[in-house]
Amino acid sequence: MTSEPDRDTVDGNDDVVGRYDDYVMPIWKSLNVPVKRASNCTVEDYEGNEYLDVFSGISVTNVGHNNxxxxxxxxxxxxxxxxxxxxxxxxxxxxxxxxxxxxxxxxxxxxxxxxxxxxxxxxxxxxxxxxxxxxxxxxxxxxxxxxxxxxxxxxxxxxxxxxxxxxxxxxxxxxxxxxxxxxxxxxxxxxxxxxxxxxxxxxxxxxxxxxxxxxxxxxxxxxxxxxxxxxxxxxxxxxxxxxxxxxxxxxxxxxxxxxxxxxxxxxxxxxxxxxxxxxxxxxxxxxxxxxxxxxxxxxxxxxxxxxxxxxxxxxxxxxxxxxxxxEDGIVENAREQGAWLSERLADLEAEFDVVGDTRGLGLMQGVELVDPDGDTGPMGVAPEPAPKVAKQVGNRLKESGIIIGVGGYHKNVMRFQPPLTISRDQLSRAVDSLHDALAEVET
The missing domain is CATH 3.40.640.10 (Type I PLP-dependent aspartate aminotransferase-like (Major domain))
Incomplete structure (x- = not known):
């Protein structure tokens, strides 16, 4: 006789996702990283994989996970x-x-x-x-x-x-x-x-x-x-x-x-x-x-x-x-790291045709991806939005251990909204990974 599974234990990521499918009404799961624990700017899934989180639960954990x-x-x-x-x-x-x-x-x-x-x-x-x-x-x-x-x-x-x-x-x-x-x-x-x-x-x-x-x-x-x-x-x-x-x-x-x-x-x-x-x-x-x-x-x-x-x-x-x-320095860090991030993202805009626009304030920055070879986009200005490319880039970043938001009205904007405690080295890792992902989709 097969025993019933223990409801108090979780057998990996697939178990968590499966229980969501069976018992939780449909929700937005595009990031699809089951979280077992988190600390500051890092989250860990049920199989021990660690991710740098530059989305912070949609701009929520501003002073870091598990502060x-x-x-x-x-x-x-x-x-x-x-x-x-x-x-x-x-x-x-x-x-x-x-x-x-x-x-x-x-x-x-x-x-x-x-x-x-x-x-x-x-x-x-x-x-x-x-x-x-x-x-x-x-x-x-x-x-x-x-x-x-x-x-x-x-x-x-x-x-x-x-x-x-x-x-x-x-x-x-x-x-x-x-x-x-x-x-x-x-x-x-x-x-x-x-x-x-x-x-x-x-x-x-x-x-x-x-x-x-x-x-x-x-x-x-x-x-x-x-x-x-x-x-x-x-x-x-x-x-x-x-x-x-x-x-x-x-x-x-x-x-x-x-x-x-x-x-x-x-x-x-x-x-x-x-x-x-x-x-x-x-x-x-x-x-x-x-x-x-x-x-x-x-x-x-x-x-x-x-x-x-x-x-x-x-x-x-x-x-x-x-x-x-x-008030103990975290807002100031957001200001300083945001200014640096804005410059780095502007460099990506200058380098890649698929990057149509970069914009933001502090640690709320967006990278709008477009089809440079397509028709003029909505409203008669700027190239056609590229939501499929944005999804590909988001998946590529997740494979590199980076959680980033993908959204915008046209679903073509990469959203940097990390915990405001993020370090320069962590931001640099995220931007470098974005650079590599953009290079892959543009070839």
Whole structure:
């Protein structure tokens, strides 16, 4: 008689993947590296293979996998209590984290609502904007990503995420993104911020004049690491306020040192009205937040918005430790290593025809791959995107022991978003491996 397998043991990578296939609903598994343990910038699978991680769980483990200070802070809180529901029982960790966010977020942002994820933070920010303004309509960017629940999906400007899942918020319109490489308005020439000015046209033609908010990412992550030109965010805020709306800047992916500043809006000297955040906030513990000025935040009355697990004290303890770690030289490292990485990636753009564009801020950098011999790509400018080549390059890097993101609206962008603790030697190894992979696909 054949004995049943031991559910408490795992027999290699295939066993883990097989159990996913049998018992977990379909998810994104393009990297397909089952992780047994991780430390700083390295992950290890169930067969002892080690990988340099330059994607950090989609820009989450900003202070390194298994950061000792963060782990110890979470363990210490576990010994005290795990759950008291922060919206029923006040706790020290939640109060302290709210105070810290008031200190580190831009401008006069002061009061925070804690939730569990970036998606929830964006949805809560929309509710707050509607309550404060008394208006309902929301504008977002084409190619943007703000989450996958039905409300946040309405803001997301990508058909691939919406297929057969029509969102429930109907009062949403979209405006062109600041995608200089494939600009619809500048035709590849010098950027004029015309896409920001086009917000006026969209408000006039696609809304009823009942604007609650405009939602943007300061650097578009899932869209392909798209960095807006100087003046763009400032102009968007000006137009938004002219029409009575609030500017919501989604820093879920860009926050907590990712771009070389604590928050990406600091590069553009713009203070949002509401700032959703998550991912790097607690280095992998489930936590999100949205922060607003006292005036805007006080539009919420008790009970207007609640979250059973939001502000979990263990996650908040991890977040406090994460912020301390970031301020102890890690944000500075992201700035310095990001500047070096940007130069190295620009060298690849100059060397390889298949590299159409490189761009980014800090340790949020993208390499857009194209077919130099193909037709003109979408929007009538720049070569055709090369998603198949990007997938090949990603697989080649994985074979070399490098985990990198492959994404973008056209699925043709290699995404460098490593832990912000990464060393120059580790980055150099990743870029050298990318160079070799590009050389292989271009021959």
């Amino acid at each position: 000792e200070a963060v782990v110890e802070a979470a363990k210490a809180q576990l010994d005290e209590f795990v759950h008291g529901c922060s919206y029923v029982h006040p706790s020290e960790q939640v109060a302290r984290l709210g105070e810290r966010l008031a200190e580190i977020t831009p401008g006069d942002l002061q009061k925070s609502f804690f939730c569990n994820s970036g998606t929830e933070a964006v949805e809560g920010a929309i509710k707050l904007a509607r309550k404060y303004t008394g208006s309902k309509e929301v504008l977002a960017l084409e190619m943007a990503f703000h989450g996958r629940t039905l409300g946040s999906l309405a803001l997301t400007g990508n058909k691939a995420y919406k297929s057969e899942m029509a969102p429930t918020i109907n009062d949403v319109a979209h405006v062109a993104p600041p995608y200089a490489y494939r600009c619809q308005m500048c035709s590849g020439g010098p950027c004029s911020c015309a896409c920001a000015d086009d917000l006026e046209r969209v408000i006039g033609t696609h809304t009823s004049g009942d604007l609650a908010a405009v939602v943007v990412e300061p650097v578009m992550g899932e869209g392909g690491i798209i960095v807006p030109p100087n003046g763009w965010l400032e102009r968007v805020k000006e137009i938004t306020h002219d029409h009575g709306g609030l500017l919501i800047v989604d820093e879920v992916q860009t926050g907590y040192g990712r771009t070389g500043e604590m928050f990406a809006t600091e590069h553009f000297d713009v203070v949002p009205d509401i700032l959703p955040q998550a991912k790097g906030i607690a280095n992998g513990m489930p936590l999100g937040a949205f922060t607003a000025s006292a005036e805007v935040a006080d539009a919420f009355e008790a009970g207007d918005h609640l979250s059973t697990f939001g502000g979990n004290p263990v996650a908040c303890a991890a977040a406090l430790a994460t912020i301390d770690e970031l």
